[in-house]
Amino acid sequence: MSYYLGLVQLIGIHTLLGLSAYVLMLTGQLSLGQAGFFAIGAYSAGILTVIFELPILPALLVGACIAAFFAFLVGFPALRVKGLMLVVATIAFGEFVRLFFFNLSWRVPRDGIEVGPDSTNGFREIRYFVANGWSAWEITTFVWVFVILVMVALWWMDRSRAGAVLRAVGEDELAAQSVGINLTAVKVTAMTAGGFIAGIGGALYAHTATYVDHLTFTVLLATFAISYPILGGLSSVIGTLVAVIFIQGVLVEGLRFLGDWRNIVFGLLIIAAMNLKPSGLFDARTARILKRAASLGRRG
Amino acid sequence: MGDFDFVYITQTVGDGLLFGSTYALIGIGFTLIFGAMGKLNMTYAAASLGGAYVGLAAFTFVNAPALVVFLVSALASGIVGFIAYLTCFRFIPIHNHLAALMASIGGLFFIDEIVIHTTDGSPLTFPAMFEDVMFELGPLGIRGDLLFVFAVCIAATAGLLFVLYRSRLGLATRAVSQQDVAARLCGIDVHRTNAVTFVLAGLLGGIAGAMTAAAVGVLSPLITIPLTVKGLIVTVIGGLGSIPGAIVAGLMVGALENVFLYFRGVNERDMYVLLLLFVFLVFRPHGIFGSAISRD
Numbered sequence: 245m246s247y248y249l250g251l252v253q254l255i256g257i258h259t260l261l262g263l264s265a266y267v268l269m270l271t272g273q274l275s276l277g278q279a280g281f282f283a284i285g286a287y288s289a290g291i292l293t294v295i296f297e298l299p300i301l302p303a304l305l306v307g308a309c310i311a312a313f314f315a316f317l318v319g320f321p322a323l324r325v326k327g328l329m330l331v332v333a334t335i336a337f338g339e340f341v342r343l344f345f346f347n348l349s350w351r352v353p354r355d356g357i358e359v360g361p362d363s364t365n366g367f368r369e370i371r372y373f374v375a376n377g378w379s380a381w382e383i384t385t386f387v388w389v390f391v392i393l394v395m396v397a398l399w400w401m402d403r404s405r406a407g408a409v410l411r412a413v414g415e416d417e418l419a420a421q422s423v424g425i426n427l428t429a430v431k432v433t434a435m436t437a438g439g440f441i442a443g444i445g446g447a448l449y450a451h452t453a454t455y456v457d458h459l460t461f462t463v464l465l466a467t468f469a470i471s472y473p474i475l476g477g478l479s480s481v482i483g484t485l486v487a488v489i490f491i492q493g494v495l496v497e498g499l500r501f502l503g504d505w506r507n508i509v510f511g512l513l514i515i516a517a518m519n520l521k522p523s524g525l526f527d528a529r530t531a532r533i534l535k536r537a538a539s540l541g542r543r544g
Numbered sequence: 545m546g547d548f549d550f551v552y553i554t555q556t557v558g559d560g561l562l563f564g565s566t567y568a569l570i571g572i573g574f575t576l577i578f579g580a581m582g583k584l585n586m587t588y589a590a591a592s593l594g595g596a597y598v599g600l601a602a603f604t605f606v607n608a609p610a611l612v613v614f615l616v617s618a619l620a621s622g623i624v625g626f627i628a629y630l631t632c633f634r635f636i637p638i639h640n641h642l643a644a645l646m647a648s649i650g651g652l653f654f655i656d657e658i659v660i661h662t663t664d665g666s667p668l669t670f671p672a673m674f675e676d677v678m679f680e681l682g683p684l685g686i687r688g689d690l691l692f693v694f695a696v697c698i699a700a701t702a703g704l705l706f707v708l709y710r711s712r713l714g715l716a717t718r719a720v721s722q723q724d725v726a727a728r729l730c731g732i733d734v735h736r737t738n739a740v741t742f743v744l745a746g747l748l749g750g751i752a753g754a755m756t757a758a759a760v761g762v763l764s765p766l767i768t769i770p771l772t773v774k775g776l777i778v779t780v781i782g783g784l785g786s787i788p789g790a791i792v793a794g795l796m797v798g799a800l801e802n803v804f805l806y807f808r809g810v811n812e813r814d815m816y817v818l819l820l821l822f823v824f825l826v827f828r829p830h831g832i833f834g835s836a837i838s839r840d
Contacts, residue, residue: 274642321825328584328641329784332776333825339773340818347811363811463769467649474646508657514650515631522636522643 249380253452255492256387260445261465262472262484263394264438269473270407271434272414273326277318277334278469280341281439283461285311285446287345287361290370290456294359295352300372300386300451308443314341315439319432338466346458366457370450387448394441398481410434414478442469471514551683556802562690563759564798565697569752570771571778571790572701573745579721579785580741583644587628587651588749589772594655595621595750596670596757597663603671613671614696618750624655625746629739638724652772660765667764670757693755700751701791707744708787717741721785770814777821783831792832 265278289307292298298306322333349363359369373383401407412420413430421427450456472491476483495513499506570589577585599617602608608616632647672689679686708714719727720737728734756771757763778797782789797817804816824831 274645321822324825324829328578328645329780329829331584331645332780333821335773336777336818336821339769340815343812343815343818347815463649463772464653467646467653471646474642504661508654508661511650511652511654511657515647515654518643518647518650519631519635522640 246380249384250452251493251497253384253387253448255488256384256391257445257449257452258468258472258492259391259485259488260394260441260448261469262476262488263398263481264440264442264445265469266473266478266481266484267398267410267441268434268438269470269478270410270414271431272417273323273431273434274331274470275334275435275438276331276463276466276470277322277337277341278438278442279461279463279466280334280338281311281315281442282446282449282465282469283341283345283456283458284314284439285443286450286456286461287348287367287446288443289447290367290450291350291360293372293451294354294367294369295350297354303372304390304444304447304451307447308440311443311446312436312440315442316432316436319435320428323428323431323435335463335466338461338463342458342461345461364457366455367450368455370454370456372451374454383452387452390444390448394444395481395485402480467514475517553803553806555684556806557799558684559687559690560799560802561795562687562694562798563802564795565694566752566756566759566794567774567778567797568791568794569697569700569748569755570775571782571794572704572787573749573752574775574779575782575785575787575790576704576741576745576748578779579787580717580738581633581638581644583633583641584648584776585628585632585742585745586645586648586772587624587632587655588745589753589775590652590655590659590768591621591624591628591746592749592753593757593763593768593771594624594659594753595619595746596753596763597659597668599750599754600668600670600757600763610671614751614754617754618747621750621753622743622746625742625749626739628746629742633738633742634735652768656765656768659768663765665765667762667766670754670761670763672758672761689759693759696751696755700748704744704748705787713737713740717744774814774817777817780821781824781831783833786831786833789831789833 261278261282264281265275268275285307288310289300289303292303292306293300296303318334318337322330322337325333345361347363348361350360351358351362352360357369361367378386401410409420409425409430412423412425413427417427420430449460453460468491472484472487475490476485476487495510496506499509502509570592573588573592574585577583577588595617598620599613602616603613628648628651632651633644636644636647678688679691708717716727716732716737717740719730719732720734720741724734727737756767760767774797778790778793781797782791782793797820800820801813801817805813808816
């Protein structure tokens, strides 16, 4: 049972990661640096609960704010370029963050043992949930409260003026600019919001895994982050959730019998999916067809 | 961390410049494909190292001489480049950059995993060439293997420029990169030309991969992502689509990398190379030789 709960927690955390890329993709920007913000959230929140001995909730929020702050900082130089150049810039940012944590060593004694990030050996003592006697059910609920909060917030935003502004920038920058939308402000805001969401995801990840090291936050994780909204489509936040359940729940778990060969299949699946359905598996057209089919079914 | 020693710094920069020629080759490969299709081929560095692995196999199993090792590496990488074109670019709509990018990232992980599986993920020693040759230049020494790397890179670049500017094939490639619709109207087969560009870039990449391995002395799957990132940085700093830009940026990144290595050590070296990219994004977002008009 706890194995399945772990999977449910992982799906929740990856949904947050995917949604952080989703916000940015609404404005037409593609970032391969989401793993970097995720790492900042993970390490910051971990340091706050382990070294500063804060409770989980403030640690998580502060960690997310730190990730958002770095997203804001990166936003300005990175958003001077767009498209493929932005992809390169964000890959570079993600690798920079990974190398930073690869070098970070901050050990302090707590309760007789040394704790804290230990450069290449990783950060091993993030045991807040264990130390406070949380059950697997409680942890899972905690994770999903944040997932649902973020999803509702994004869904609500999509129905408000802010969503229209984001999508306008994504559809046609020139047209958006000509009706008085400040492109830089919108893009940096989306980047910051994406950083915040990735930060929450990272903080939750660090505490559920109890152990993080720099190898967790590679380009592969950033690829996962953008592949969820690409596969799920940008018509609603539900698409991202469906894509996460499909990839993490069905593909990754379903292919477990392949053992080590699983990762090879993952590469091939991306190639196949992009060749067969270049604009996403659940793109707007598919969603419309599904909707029509569903309504027909109801009438008949 | 060392003291500031003029002779040693010059030596460091010199070694870095020579080694930077491999980055220049990788950068040229990225930039060639970007120039031709306006797309990023993320499989490129992985394919280059994959070629080097095949070259290494030729050395290990049939004890091939150095020249053959390089030729085999180049050929293998050219073939991988062709396969990458067929699987990740040929059948994806031409204006869907995102899908091609994702597919090639999938290809990157695929090649990487194949390498990890065949080698069990452990690093392999690559035969060093001319390691014991050392040229004395006053107080400075020039490592024979690095000089050899540099010479091969110059030869490869010259060969590429010859093909691009002095052959009908190169004419077609340049025509497609400038105006693919007009090129098609002139009767140029765009798909064939793009495939040739991928093979050319692959040949170059195989040489670069083997050179990197020969200069470092080991081949390991751990090199793939750093080499990809450095190749991309070189491409962006040089200006997307600019071959002279890639050469200058490659040498510059090589030299600066060695300086960072000298002052800050091996673990922090790459961080400063990545910061360099951000310096360029702030002050010169379109690179050294890039046009002011953004292309994406």
